Amino acid sequence: MKIIVLIKQVPDTTNVSINPDTNTLMREGVESIINPFDMYAIEEALRLKERLNGEPETVVLSMGPPQVETALREALSMGIDKAVLLTDRKFAGSDTLATSYTLAAAIKKLDDYSLVLCGKQAIDGDTAQVGPGVATWLDLPIATYIRKIEEIDKEKILVERLMDMGYDRISLKLPALLTVVKELNEPRLPSLRGKLKAKKAEIINWGFEDLGIEEDMIGLDGSPTYVVKIFSPPPKQGGEKFHGNPEDSAKKIFEYLTSTKII
Amino acid sequence: MDYYLTEEEQMIKELAAQIADEKIVPVRAKFDESGEFPWDIIKVIADADLFRIFIPEEYEGMGDRAMSLALVTEELSRACAGVSVSYAASALGAIPIILYANDEQKKRFLPRIASGKSLAAFALTESNAGSDAGAIQTTAKLDGNEYVLNGTKQWITNGGEAEVYTVIAMTDKSRGARGVSAFIVEKGTPGFDFGKKEDKLGIRASTTRELIFNDCRIPKENLLKREGFGFIVAMKTFDKSRPGVAAQAVGIAEGAFREALKYSKEREQFGNLISSFQGIQFMLADMGTQIEAARALTYAAARMIDKGAKNYKKEAAMAKLFASDVAMKVTVDAVQILGGYGYMKEYPVEKMMRDAKITQIYEGTNQIQRLVIASELIRETVSKK
Ligand SMILES: Cc1cc2nc3c(=O)[nH]c(=O)nc-3n(C[C@H](O)[C@H](O)[C@H](O)COP(=O)(O)OP(=O)(O)OC[C@H]3O[C@@H](n4cnc5c(N)ncnc54)[C@H](O)[C@@H]3O)c2cc1C
C-alpha cells in the first residue's frame, strides 16, 4: 500500500515581484520552495502513515527540471520514504494536460497505491487542474479542497471538503485522489536525522523511456494550451447598493438586471 | 565572517534558524508578556533532534559537540533568549552526567534528555551561596543505600519543568569545598518539591524556581563520581557550558543588531534615512564588529573543547565575559537607534535589552569570570617558569 504525494517546486512568491510590463514573475535570484499546499499533503501522508501503524509507504513524485531534487530531498527530510523525479527534455513545455498525463503514467508504474494527494493548486501556475487531470487519466474518484481526513481503512476514506459555507462530508472508495487545503494540518519541520538521511538518499529518476507513454502526448507537442495573454485581473469593485424599503429596492434591482440583460 | 562550518554544522545552524524564525519570532512577545513556559516550542526543538547534538552517540545523541550547541543556542537566542536558555539549561544539566557519570547512570538519563522527552537542570545556587559556591548549605547524608537531601536551591532554570536535576550538596561540611558532592535527582522523588517561581526582568519565557529538599531520599547510585568531587563537577561543568552562554549573548546581540540595521534603513528624519547619518553609521559599524569578535571568540573556545583540549577554563570564561558585555552594549545601542520606538513593546529590542542583562550574571558573574581569567593567566606564567 502506497500513499503518493504529488509535489511541485515553485518560486517563493512571498519574495517575488511581478514585472509590471510583461506581467510575468521576475524569477532571477528567487528561492525555490515546495508549493505550500503540497506541504500539507506531505504532512498528511506522514500522519496517515502514523495512523496506520507505519504500514503504508509514502512516496513523493514530481515532474520538473533536475533542480527539483532539492524539493524531493526536503520531503525526505520530513520523513517521506521514497522520492521519484520525472525529468527529461521531452517533458519540457508540458501544460496541465501533458503534466497530468505524465504524472499518471508514473503513478501507474509505482503501482499498489491507495491514495494520491495533491495541493489544491500551485501558487505559480494556479490552475488547480493537475490533480483532477491525474484522477481522470487514472479513472480515480476525486475530492478537492480537503480540510480533514476523518477515517481511512483499506477500502475507503471519509473526508471533509471545505466549502464557502460549512463543509461536505464525502466517502470515497480507495484508491482515490484528494487535493488539500491549508486547514488540513500544520506541516512539521524537518529533523536533523531526517536531513542527514535525505542528503544521502537515492532519488529515483524516470525519463520518457521509463514510462511507456505516447511521445505526442507529452511536452510541448502534447500541450494544446496556448497562452494568449497574461494579466492581473482588476480587483473586485464594491458593486452597487440599493437603499430604501425592500419593495423599492427589489424593483430597482429587477430594473437593473433586465436593463443590463443579465436576466 | 565565514567560519568554515562543516556541512553538518551548517545543517544544524539552518535548522535552528528555521525554528527561530518560523516558530519562535511570531510568539516571543506573548511568552515574554505571560511568563508561561514555552512547551510547544521545546517540543519542536526536540522533534528536530536538537537536544541530541550535545549528547554522545552511544546514548541516543548525535555527538557531544560544543560547537553544535553554540550554533543552536545562538540561533534560538536571536529570536528569544527565554526559549534558548530553557534549551541550554537542559544541556547544562546534562554536562555533569556526560562528564562524570558511569555508564549505567548515562544509560538511565542521557537518552531521555537526548530525545527532549525530559528536560534537565543544574542546581548549585542558594540564597546565601551565589558567587561563593562553596558556601552551600544543602546537605546530603548517606543512610543505608540512600542519600537524604535537605535544603533549598534558588533560581534554578527549568525548575519544576525539568525531570532530571544535577544537584550540588554538602556531604562533609568540615571539608569545605572538598566536602561537596554532586547527585542526580529525579522530579517526583518524595521530599523533592518546587517553591516560588520568580518574576523576572528578562528571559521571561524561562522558568526560574526554588527546589526544596525535605528529607528527600535518593538511591546511593545517583551520586556522581564520588563524595567530595562535587565542586570539581560544578567548575568543570561551567568550563564546558560557558561558551553556550557566550553563544546566547552573541545571538541576542545579533537579533538586536539586525533590527537596528533594518530600522535604520526605513526611518527618515530631516529628509534622510537615519542610516545615512554618520553618527548612526559609526554605531552600526561598532556593533557589527563587536558581535563578530564575540562570535569568533565563542566559536574558538567551542572548537578547543571539541578538539579535545585538556584545559579551556580561561578561554571559556573569556568568551562568556566578552560576549555578554557585547550583548549588553549592543542591545542598549539598538534601543537607541530605534529611538522612542525602541523603548516600546511593539518592537522587540527592548525585550532583547532586558534579556541581555542575565548573560552578565549567571553561570558566574562577569566579575567572577575576570577572577577566573586572571587566576589562569597568573597560573600559566607561574607554571612556565
Ligand atoms: C499562466 C500560465 C501559463 C502557462 N504557460 C505555459 C506555456 O507557455 N507552455 C506550457 O507548456 N505550459 C504552460 N503552462 C502550464 C503549467 O506551467 C504547467 O502545467 C504546470 O506544471 C502545472 O499547472 P499548475 O502550476 O497550474 O498546477 P496546479 O494544477 O495548480 O497544481 C495542483 C497540484 O498538482 C500537483 N502538481 C502540479 N504540477 C506538478 C508537477 N510538475 N509535478 C508533480 N505534481 C504537480 C501538485 O500537487 C499541485 O499542488 C502555463 C500555465 C499557466 C497557468
Ligand SMILES: Cc1cc2nc3c(=O)[nH]c(=O)nc-3n(C[C@H](O)[C@H](O)[C@H](O)COP(=O)(O)OP(=O)(O)OC[C@H]3O[C@@H](n4cnc5c(N)ncnc54)[C@H](O)[C@@H]3O)c2cc1C
Ligand atoms: C535568571 C537566573 C537564572 C539562574 N539559573 C541558575 C541555575 O540554573 N542554576 C544555578 O545553580 N544558579 C542559577 N542562577 C544563579 C546565578 O548563577 C547566580 O545569581 C550568580 O552566580 C551570582 O550569584 P548571586 O546572585 O548570589 O550574586 P552574589 O554572589 O551575591 O554577587 C553580588 C555582586 O558581587 C559581586 N561579587 C561577588 N563576589 C565577588 C568577588 N569575589 N569579587 C568581585 N565581585 C564579587 C558579583 O559579581 C555581583 O556583582 C540563576 C540566576 C538567575 C538570575
